[in-house]
Amino acid sequence: EAAVTQSPRNKVTVTGGNVTLSCRQTNSHNYMYWYRQDTGHGLRLIHYSYGAGNLQIGDVPDGYKATRTTQEDFFLLLELASPSQTSLYFCASSERDSAETLYFGSGTRLTVL
């Protein structure tokens, strides 16, 4: 079974705060993704990467940066957090592209006060 681990599970910060969400996959997958999940919107793609050092912009990238430091590790950075970024964040990986199965982590619930 493919494994994707996210940390932290929960995070509370204040407006203007600096937050880093971490994701590690041990599947040797090339693609990694960051999604946010909000009621009424489903899952929306923030950023994705198809290899170490690569970064691509998703559908809702404003206010987010990401970095893929290794094949295994993908980080999501919120440098000036805002209440609109309060959400449930999922990291996922896939072997090749979106036509392959996505394996999701357990999620990080972020609250921005």
Added chain:
Amino acid sequence: GDSVTQTEGLVTLTKGLPVMLNCTYQTTYSPFLFWYVQHLNEAPKLLLKSSTDNKRTEHQGFYATLHKSSSSFHLQKSSVQLSDSALYFCALSDLGYKLTFGTGTSLLVDP
């Protein structure tokens, strides 16, 4: 751009009854559709994915048929169980990086 529409936000059923969750899509590409299921406080996971046009795919008692003529990929089960209570997402792949999700349908099964 690509889009996926799930018309029902919440479906409530009694155990043992059949269910159909609607999914329609719009794309300019040859479609590749998925159903993902998310149980409470868990991560989404793949339930099933489409095959060729008009061919049914099945997994864990659930089934769906891709119909290009009507741009649909509805999820069905003949007899729902309590354990089927979950959030169900339909998703469309552009065969590249992008997976476009619908807004999700919550299925609640009563005893």
